[in-house]
Amino acid sequence: MPHASAPPLSLAGPALPPSLPFVKLPLLPTAAALSLAAAASHAASIGFVGSVENSSVNEWRTATTPKPLDIDGDNIFGSFGAVHWTVAGLNEFPAASASPGWHYAGETTFGQYRNPDYAIIDNPVTPGTDITAGIGAVQFPGTFTFEMTGTPETYAGRTLRIGIMADILGPGEWAADSGKSYSLSQISGGTSDSGPITLRAGAPGNGQPELYFFDITGVNPGDVFRITAFPNLVGFPGYIGPVTWDLSSPIPEPSTSFLAAAAASSILLRRRRP
Ligand SMILES: [Ca+2]
Numbered sequence: 001m002p003h004a005s006a007p008p009l010s011l012a013g014p015a016l017p018p019s020l021p022f023v024k025l026p027l028l029p030t031a032a033a034l035s036l037a038a039a040a041s042h043a044a045s046i047g048f049v050g051s052v053e054n055s056s057v058n059e060w061r062t063a064t065t066p067k068p069l070d071i072d073g074d075n076i077f078g079s080f081g082a083v084h085w086t087v088a089g090l091n092e093f094p095a096a097s098a099s100p101g102w103h104y105a106g107e108t109t110f111g112q113y114r115n116p117d118y119a120i121i122d123n124p125v126t127p128g129t130d131i132t133a134g135i136g137a138v139q140f141p142g143t144f145t146f147e148m149t150g151t152p153e154t155y156a157g158r159t160l161r162i163g164i165m166a167d168i169l170g171p172g173e174w175a176a177d178s179g180k181s182y183s184l185s186q187i188s189g190g191t192s193d194s195g196p197i198t199l200r201a202g203a204p205g206n207g208q209p210e211l212y213f214f215d216i217t218g219v220n221p222g223d224v225f226r227i228t229a230f231p232n233l234v235g236f237p238g239y240i241g242p243v244t245w246d247l248s249s250p251i252p253e254p255s256t257s258f259l260a261a262a263a264a265s266s267i268l269l270r271r272r273r274p
């Protein structure tokens with residue numbers, strides 16, 4: 001792998017054999033047709049929320065570690081779904097499934113890796129234990145494409161928050177892991193795009209992983225989104241660490257709020273009368 005001055009990158013070196021139990025089914029035409037029809041009524045909108053860089057990232061599955069950016073409030077990142085490359089896909093379903101979660105629709109990558117000197121994080125499969133973080137979407141750029149599954153009721157009035165982990169490589173690669181950025185874009189059912197979000201203001205890695213959060217509103221089941229991990233200018237590929245999905249509580253329907261307010265005001269009016 002070409003690079004400027006750093007020692008050989010372990011991204012191209014020995015790696016554990018990929019063992020991710022992803023169900024790689026082709027997208028069903030019906031799913032795309034349904035999502036296009038739904039997009040006519042309301043398209044999804046993507047925005048960057050912010051990032052966190054502290055031990056709550058390593059302890060992403062530990063509920064006793066506070067996580068202000070966890071949109072569902074259970075202090076676990078990835079309550080609605082999670083990827084731990086080479087380890088597990090949580091709440092992963094076939095394309096067009098009615099089960100609430102996500103579907104692996106594709107990846108542009110040299111492979112999925114989890115090397116022994118990578119950052120230590122919670123193991124989502126066996127809570128309370130640790131494991132090295134894994135990486136996917138390793139390319140120039142790398143991409144990870146996924147479809148949201150479930151029913152319209154799954155997403156109605158809710159915000160979907162996606163977290164992408166960065167800075168999980170070994171010490172020998174921190175210096176080269178600079179000038180990176182991520183983007184999140186919709187590729188089926190809409191065209192919203194966050195644009196590139198710079199990681200660590202362009203600084204090298206330091207071994208403390210970060211999570212970068214993006215919100216999507218107006219999600220329809222069958223919508224397909226893509227994370228892009230851009231490479232840097234010194235020949236180091238893009239990559240992504242674990243990915244998390246969390247879903248907010250539903251916002252009350254306007255009609256329900258109006259009726260509740262109307263009922264409350266009518267009670268007040270009655271009380272004011274003698
Ligand atoms: Ca959560």
Ligand SMILES: [Ca+2]
Pocket residue numbers: 053167205206207208209210
């Ligand atoms: Ca860091």
